[in-house]
Amino acid sequence: MKHRFSFLLRPFSATMDIIALDICFALAFRLKFGTTESLFDVPYVTLFWFINAAWLLVLLLNKPYNFSRLTFTIQNLLVGLAKLIGLHVALVSVFWVFTQGGFYYSREQLALTYVLFLCAGSLWRSVVLILLKVYRAMGYNTRRFVVVGYGPLSRSIQTFYQMYPEIGFKFYGYFDKMNPDNASALRGDYTYLKEYITRNEIDCVYCCLPYIETEQLREIMDFSEEASYQVKLIVDFKGFLTKGVTVEYHDIQPVISLSTHYLDDLQVNVFKRAFDIVFSATVLLTGAPFFLIIALITKLSSKGPAFYSQERIGKWGRPFHIYKFRSMYPDAERSGPALSSGDNDNRITPWGQFMRKTRLDEFPQFYNVLKGDMSVVGPRPERQYFINQIVEKSPEYKYLLMVKPGITSIGQIKFGYAENVEQMVQRLWYDLEYLQRVSFSTDVWLIVQTVRVMMQGRGK
Incomplete structure (x- = not known):
């Protein structure tokens, strides 16, 4: 069967809503009157059957469960539920007026029904969404x-x-x-x-x-x-890098409208920067004793300074100096710029290997965030020497220079450190996805994933 069991999701959702609505109606009746004995007596039995019929009518008119997999999110589900309840309240209000329901029905009981139904509908939607996403992530229902x-x-x-x-x-x-x-x-x-x-x-x-x-x-x-x-x-559309693509119709001819000011909005320029300042300052202040210990171990475990500084390229191609805990022996690049070859790189100290696995070497970059050179989340900054080689193979890299580089990124989590230019190009495609999804929730998700990688020691 080609589409497996996905076709059952809509009838299942409708059934769950009807069941939840009826249970909430009965529970509200019990809370209001202390009993359910007269629930199916006139006049409430009439109201009971009408709210069921009205809900089915709302479902037939709106087809609210037609979500694609990309729009199957908790936000869309809850907004859709609120709209359905609003339409249902309107129908019940009309019924109330024509039947002079004020003489027979309790406003408190009806209001309580909707409050309970909103909670119940939100709960089962959230549970089903989580279970379904986990099920699909395991390789089923694909x-x-x-x-x-x-x-x-x-x-x-x-x-x-x-x-x-x-x-x-x-x-x-x-x-x-x-x-x-x-x-x-x-x-x-x-x-x-x-x-x-x-x-x-x-x-x-x-x-x-x-x-x-x-x-x-x-x-x-x-x-x-x-x-x-x-x-x-x-x-x-990557060449335009816009968050606000819209379609205008000139009679029947669709015309795509593109903004040329990528990420030039309040969310990025104010909220993201405010989050960067608060988060990085908190990390530096609370982690100061821990960072001193890391610096001391770095200093004692091998010859050389505790910190390492290197020029990188930031937003709009502006150079800046990035700071890290030193993970390599001094003069590791005396023969010229070179990328790390991972676990087999003899330039990395034993302590440096541990720091790279757990990403501890990146913590000084929170100072770069406070200065404004970097953001907590964003594509990793590179040296101009390697950028020139990447652009030759994949010109799309230049679009990453339109945003501040970050301490962590999708590419850093999903791919990790690159050992050569080809791998840097592969990591590029992960980071380009971030440019289309810049938001507070995405940043928080990436930070959580980074912490998980650090705890598991899976940094590459």
């Missing part, structure tokens, strides 16, 4: 997808679903014209695509418009009706 057109943009889609396994999308390969440069990365070419979609019951086909021709796209869309899969188009 949707299968392929990407047609191979390139940096198409790789970003695979990266996105790797970062968010709770959405439940499983990658089944790339398809494009075969050539010596991409043959090893592709599942096959266009001649093999239809057979592969049918045999593997693919649910979704992402088509990258920069890499696919119009005729091929038309064939994929025509075949979607026969094979029953979704077609989604990927357009390269």
